[in-house]
Amino acid sequence: MQWTVRLETRTSEGEVKTTELVTFSRPGVVSTLAEIGLMLAETKTLLAKLQASMLCGQVAAYAAHHRVCAACGVLQPLKDRRTRRLQTLFGTVEVEAPRFKVCRCRQPAPLAEVTVSPVCALLTARCTPELERVQAELGARTSFRDGARILEALLPVSPANHESLRSRTHAVALQLEAADRQAAAEITAVRDNTAKAAAADASRPVVMLDGAYIRAVPGHQVRNFEAICGKVEREGHATRRFALVRSVAEQPHALLRAALLDQGWREGEAVTAISDGGPALPALVRSATGGPVEPVLDWFHLSMRVQHVEQVMRGLCALEPLPLVLPDHAQIDVERLRSLLWNGHNEKACEALGRIASWAKDAVVPNEPVAEATVRRLAARCAELRSYIENNEGALIDYGQRSRAGKPISTSRAEGTVNQLVNARMNKRRQMRWSPRGAHRVLQVRAAVLDGRFRQQAIQLAA
Numbered sequence: 001m002q003w004t005v006r007l008e009t010r011t012s013e014g015e016v017k018t019t020e021l022v023t024f025s026r027p028g029v030v031s032t033l034a035e036i037g038l039m040l041a042e043t044k045t046l047l048a049k050l051q052a053s054m055l056c057g058q059v060a061a062y063a064a065h066h067r068v069c070a071a072c073g074v075l076q077p078l079k080d081r082r083t084r085r086l087q088t089l090f091g092t093v094e095v096e097a098p099r100f101k102v103c104r105c106r107q108p109a110p111l112a113e114v115t116v117s118p119v120c121a122l123l124t125a126r127c128t129p130e131l132e133r134v135q136a137e138l139g140a141r142t143s144f145r146d147g148a149r150i151l152e153a154l155l156p157v158s159p160a161n162h163e164s165l166r167s168r169t170h171a172v173a174l175q176l177e178a179a180d181r182q183a184a185a186e187i188t189a190v191r192d193n194t195a196k197a198a199a200a201d202a203s204r205p206v207v208m209l210d211g212a213y214i215r216a217v218p219g220h221q222v223r224n225f226e227a228i229c230g231k232v233e234r235e236g237h238a239t240r241r242f243a244l245v246r247s248v249a250e251q252p253h254a255l256l257r258a259a260l261l262d263q264g265w266r267e268g269e270a271v272t273a274i275s276d277g278g279p280a281l282p283a284l285v286r287s288a289t290g291g292p293v294e295p296v297l298d299w300f301h302l303s304m305r306v307q308h309v310e311q312v313m314r315g316l317c318a319l320e321p322l323p324l325v326l327p328d329h330a331q332i333d334v335e336r337l338r339s340l341l342w343n344g345h346n347e348k349a350c351e352a353l354g355r356i357a358s359w360a361k362d363a364v365v366p367n368e369p370v371a372e373a374t375v376r377r378l379a380a381r382c383a384e385l386r387s388y389i390e391n392n393e394g395a396l397i398d399y400g401q402r403s404r405a406g407k408p409i410s411t412s413r414a415e416g417t418v419n420q421l422v423n424a425r426m427n428k429r430r431q432m433r434w435s436p437r438g439a440h441r442v443l444q445v446r447a448a449v450l451d452g453r454f455r456q457q458a459i460q461l462a463a
């Protein structure tokens, strides 16, 4: 049996032309399942031929249209015929790009000869925006090599190498970043009072920030560098992710500001920033908003440190026989820590920690090295937690109350932003090493892809 695929082209003038694309053959009566239906290789050929046929036809029509002088309607003389190559999802197509002598009526001087190449003006890039977008999306989702293999496996795309995936991903990242910078530069203050009141009523945007370490390429000054990842959440809006490598981002605060604006935040509105302690991350939020920021210490990170104290205490109590006299308050104090901090009683928590630490520091443990080490560790953990609390004083809240109000108290609720953005693509197990710039760019595309922003934005980017 044979199947022939013919393409019927109808121009806008009503002219019809038929082109034979491909013929597929199979035995008249098949003997195996594998002989039924279209094969991938055939499909690739078909798509490539269809693409070439459509694209060349369109480009030829475009050139013919622009050959006519717009001023006087005369055909401009042909100067020479050249070709241009365009990479597409369905193969590289060589198109004719004729050059025309500019019509006499528009020549700047009688003897001058100016030429135009309309096709070159149309083909502003070496590839179609769609190919660039698909390559960038794959490059953000998986390794450049795997992405290239996937494309090559399914489509007649060319070139299907990891270098082109990398460069397209980088190019798209630059476009995304530029779009964010532009959005961030727009003035969007809440002007009138009604709008202001409405804004105050609406739930406040919450920024959740966390850091992740990425292995640096050999030869880089440091072994690891930090990427800042986060989410902006607001009721009634789809979550928006963002990520950046501070040292190479052109305007780190602009990326966060664009994310906030996207969530309906307006200049002057307060923002809640949940992070894991340390002033750097809330400071980034402050520079993005230029206004009031309510910092909240991530409950998860605080809770982890409480757990360290609890664990050492449990270890100590489990020693048989207990080699020292544990004062009555010690165990109770440790048990209370979590609920004190949960309910915002930080001073009481610090007092309790102080009591345990001062006892543990001076406790006498005769001839029991294991017990002695445990007691000293308890003192150290308590001191650590206490200074963590004191350093983050302004960011400790009544977590219980906030949680009961249904508001986020932890970056871990922004479940796995770091995992999704960084670890799944730049994970240490993958043995990948990154330059800060390369990581930063992949993160821009990856955040957009995971948000679902990428496809919408791609249309604007391509325009």
Ligand SMILES: [Zn+2]
Pocket (backbone or CB within 6 Å): 069, 070, 071, 072, 073, 074, 103, 104, 105, 106
């Ligand atoms: Zn003319």
